[in-house]
Amino acid sequence: MTDRHNSPVHIPAFEDESCTVALRKQLLRKNPLFQDIPENAVDRVNSRFRSVSFEKGDYIIREGKSAGRFYILATGVAKLFRTHPDGRTTLLDILSSGDYCGSIADAGFGPREYEETVIADSNVCSISIGSTAFRRILEEQPSVALRTVDTLSSRLRLANEMVQQLGGSSVETRVAFVLLRLSKKLGQPWEDKILIRSPLSREEIAAMAGTSAESCSRTLSDFRRRNLVSAGRGWVALVDPESLENLIA
Amino acid sequence: MTDRHNSPVHIPAFEDESCTVALRKQLLRKNPLFQDIPENAVDRVNSRFRSVSFEKGDYIIREGKSAGRFYILATGVAKLFRTHPDGRTTLLDILSSGDYCGSIADAGFGPREYEETVIADSNVCSISIGSTAFRRILEEQPSVALRTVDTLSSRLRLANEMVQQLGGSSVETRVAFVLLRLSKKLGQPWEDKILIRSPLSREEIAAMAGTSAESCSRTLSDFRRRNLVSAGRGWVALVDPESLENLIA
DNA sequence: ACGGTTAATTGATCTTCATCATGTTGTCCC
């Protein structure tokens, strides 16, 4: 387990970023959703949001609670999951800066309660808006609506890919798939590898890949032997993404 | 196997509907996406679509083919699936009247090729529009954009539910889940039961539930013994949806 | 109504993976 030495747990990616005012202000313009709104509309849109911070471990949204707000993450990471009736949990995604969660649909359409839970996995700064107000923006700013449609389409495609993987692949393939997906989203170069910038236990990878923590551990050990990944307590880095990609195809 | 006698294969649900002009014209107004466009815009929007028919077995869209069109089904059913590299197939959804498929994103955003395949499972009439033209409608008619966002959100939620099921449940649960989902979408009362209005082989149910045709058959046999479903060659009807629902929870 | 075709069923076997149990090691905190 030589991998474990010189662990990356303390490199900046894993530290809290501060949630400065400047950052919160610039979030809108950096966010894909608002990329092409006209200059003169930025302030008006911006003023409708308010900022909200969460401590690590806080619920951002919670299954069963009454829905109605929409959040965009500025800094930090959060975990999006669904809970089975028996208490087990399926990790659907890890959200980071620019990602959003919550409900867009309001009273008329869709469920009145959140069906997913989002928990801050580090300190998180976000901006937030009520669904109804957000819908007003969508009406007034067609470009935002188009971007929203695009982003939702893209998420839907990812979800469908996941359904395909879970439905028809081995544990090895599913774990490889999850790692690649996370690295594309949260990857950061580190010592010739791609480090996944999020605390990530075996249990959590397992919850994403639809397997058990033990099987996940075995698979990672195997990947390590084949020099495909480095992994330690709470972190994973990809050494050879191409070969992992081949495992899936 | 007394179930099999008096098969429903020939009741109207399974017959082709004709694709009349009147029907095609009314499609827009019945479709959720266009439900609240102003009266005076209907014709303008309508004129941008063109109608396309498909014979049973035709490809409507095909993985790997260059994307760029958007289809709304008027009559008939079609199957939406993804193909694994090894040729196996994951059935993601069964589309029927009012459902749509294809790409909304155009050149700038998203992949240039379809990532899913849709095959007509009966004769299908649809209306179709280029992605770019559709985006123009989204820009001009905010209500359509909102509806599109809502529908995508709803589909995404369904996909996430599916991920949860596939990731953490037994074959029995997954099959029950798939049957319930299909019955909600394609259910039709028939002899005190809810018939699923679509040709549906064990293989296809299996492809949706992420299992093998044999396991699916065993599960259905068991459900039949417990008086939860009726099923024959190519069809399934729910006898006791409540109990099936309990299997999932 | 009668065969023929092919989906569906059922049984037997083998593989994969979840689970349980136990040992190991990184990380945190002093």
Added chain:
DNA sequence: GGGACAACATGATGAAGATCAATTAACCGT
């Protein structure tokens, strides 16, 4: 730097389900 705790690793076992094989019977055409 050292001890404690929790995460991780790994071995053994069993259960769920995939796969292979053989039989049955639903539906179709005539």
